[in-house]
Amino acid sequence: MNVSVEFTGQLRTAMGHANDWVELPEGATVAMLLVQLGQRCGEAARTHLLNASKQPQPSLLVAINGTAFPSRQAASTVLSEGDTVVLLPPIAGG
Amino acid sequence: MKPLPELTADEQRRYEWQLTVRDFGMEGQRRLKRATVLISRIGGVGGSAALQLAAAGIGRLILAHAGNVRLDDLNRQLLMTTESLGRPRIESAARRLRELNPHVEIETVAENICEGNVAELVGRCDVVVSAAPLFTERLLMNRQAVRWQKPLVDCSMYDLEARLMTVLPGRTPCLECLYPEPPPNWKRQFPVFSAVSCTVGSLAAMETIKVIAGFGGPLAGRLLLGDLRDMSFRTLPIARREDCAACGA
Numbered sequence: 001m002n003v004s005v006e007f008t009g010q011l012r013t014a015m016g017h018a019n020d021w022v023e024l025p026e027g028a029t030v031a032m033l034l035v036q037l038g039q040r041c042g043e044a045a046r047t048h049l050l051n052a053s054k055q056p057q058p059s060l061l062v063a064i065n066g067t068a069f070p071s072r073q074a075a076s077t078v079l080s081e082g083d084t085v086v087l088l089p090p091i092a093g094g
Numbered sequence: 095m096k097p098l099p100e101l102t103a104d105e106q107r108r109y110e111w112q113l114t115v116r117d118f119g120m121e122g123q124r125r126l127k128r129a130t131v132l133i134s135r136i137g138g139v140g141g142s143a144a145l146q147l148a149a150a151g152i153g154r155l156i157l158a159h160a161g162n163v164r165l166d167d168l169n170r171q172l173l174m175t176t177e178s179l180g181r182p183r184i185e186s187a188a189r190r191l192r193e194l195n196p197h198v199e200i201e202t203v204a205e206n207i208c209e210g211n212v213a214e215l216v217g218r219c220d221v222v223v224s225a226a227p228l229f230t231e232r233l234l235m236n237r238q239a240v241r242w243q244k245p246l247v248d249c250s251m252y253d254l255e256a257r258l259m260t261v262l263p264g265r266t267p268c269l270e271c272l273y274p275e276p277p278p279n280w281k282r283q284f285p286v287f288s289a290v291s292c293t294v295g296s297l298a299a300m301e302t303i304k305v306i307a308g309f310g311g312p313l314a315g316r317l318l319l320g321d322l323r324d325m326s327f328r329t330l331p332i333a334r335r336e337d338c339a340a341c342g343a
Contacts, residue, residue, distance in 0.1 A: 008319070009252045010279070047279045059229075059277040061317075068317055068330040070274055086330075088319075090277045091252035092232060093284040093291070094139040094225035 001026055001081040003033065009091040014045035024079060030064065031056055031075040033085065048089040061088040098124040099153070105197055109151055122307035123151060127197075129306045130154040132219035134207045134235055136187045138170035138286055139249050140225030142295025143302070145173065147223075148191040148198045150303055155191065156219055158203040158211070159183050170288035207231045212238045221302050222246040224269075225295070227284070229276040233340075236261065236269035240341045245305045249298035253285045256294045256320035259332070260301050260313040263341065267315060267332045270340035290322055 005022050007015045024033060034056050038046045051057050056071035063069075063086040064077055079085070101109070101123060109123050131152050133140045136159045144155055163174045163183050171183070178186035184202040191200050205211055207226060216222055216238035224235045224246055232248060239246035239261060246261040248269050261268045297318070304310040316329040334341065 008321075009255060010281070013253065044279075048277075051278075057278070058275045059273050061272050063330050066330060068272070068332050070272060070335060072274070073335065086319075088257075090229055090273045090280065091250045091255065091257060091284075092227055092229045092280055093251040093286055094135050094137050094227045094249075 001028070001079070003079050003082070004084045005033070005037070006084070006086040008086065009089045011045060011048040011087055011089050014048065015041060028079055029075065030062055030071070030077045030079065030085070033079065034060075034071070034075075049087070057089070059090050061090070062086070063088065096128055099127050100124070101127065102197075105151065108195070108197070112150065117309035118307055122309060125307045126151050126303065127153045129221065130156065130219045131221050131223060131302060131306075132156045132158065132215055133223040133225065134231060135159045135226045136171075136173055136183065137167070137225070137227065138172075138288060138291030139251060139295045139298065140223060141171050141173040141187060142292040143223050143225060143249065143299045144187065144191060144295075145194065146296050146299030147302060148195045148200075150299070151195065152198060152302075152306075154199040154201065156201045156203065156215060157184060157187055158205060158207055158215060159187070160204055160206045170286050170291045172288065172292065207234055209234065213241070216242050216244055219244060221305055223298055223302055224248045225250070225298070227282050229273070229280055233270060233273070233276060237340050239263060240268050247298045247301045247305070249294050251284075251286065251290050251294045254287070254290055254322040256290065256297070256318070256322065258294065258297050258301065258313060258318040258320075259316070260305065262305075262312070262314050265314065267334045268338065268341040271335040271338045272317070272332060274335075274339070293320070293322065 060071040062074040173187035188200045
């Protein structure tokens with residue numbers, strides 16, 4: 001299945017683009033999505049997605065089909081074909 | 095709560111064009127005059143919020159920001175002037191705001207928000223505008239806003255992106271519900287045009303005015319995302335977190 005992923009904030013800068021389609025096995029969760037993204041991106045982007053234990057970065061906010069959750073709450077959510085996921089690391093520009 | 099103050103004839107004339115805003119009126123204006131708003135940092139975002147709130151006639155603004163005006167502040171910190179280079183930011187900001195509206199009381203705190211001052215400052219205000227460039231300061235403000243049951247408007251930007259949420263303690267998610275920990279990799283120097291930081295600051299000021307005057311619908315339980323790169327704006331529903339260490343929802 002394919003899910004649409006949008007990157008925001010410093011993650012967007014680190015990824016070098018704003019949107020992507022990611023192919024995942026059926027039944028994949030948000031945590032699996034983050035790990036897969038972490039495997040194919042550079043270190044700068046990976047630190048926004050995963051912590052040192054390769055668990056979802058606690059400060060990452062994840063919006064699934066328009067509703068936002070902290071990453072640890074979203075991690076076990078099972079994704080479906082065509083879902084849209086927005087990844088929102090905190091920004092604090094003032 | 096203090097009784098609503100009357101407006102002087104001069105104030106009525108000054109605010110004449112906003113007194114006709116639907117659902118606002120004279121009572122809303124008197125509520126603004128009664129209110130005290132704390133603004134954490136008066137840089138690109140917080141300074142713009144301060145400017146809008148002073149123009150609107152908030153009774154008292156408490157501004158907290160350390161340091162002196164630097165040349166590289168001036169692309170976005172519109173309360174600072176070239177003439178004030180090397181002088182305390184807070185002095186330049188207070189002077190500009192008093193020039194705009196002498197009816198507003200300006201209290202300056204030449205410090206950033208820290209463990210040592212946050213409880214006292216939040217305790218003395220009615221609404222907090224959180225615009226610090228460091229997440230640890232934002233989380234400190236959030237904790238105290240929750241503790242004192244004070245509404246908090248958290249406004250931030252990065253590049254051409256804007257984010258805004260309003261915390262109504264006990265009713266809505268707080269900042270820590272969304273972000274349980276500070277991010278490990280936020281860089282204090284971020285890409286910014288003044289046009290973006292001013293937009294965010296102005297939106298934060300409008301939220302603050304609505305919360306104080308009691309009209310319209312604040313961003314309660316919603317996170318506003320704006321992207322000025324393609325001029326898209328949307329809100330995402332957000333929920334309280336049962337195990338939140340700040341608000342313990």
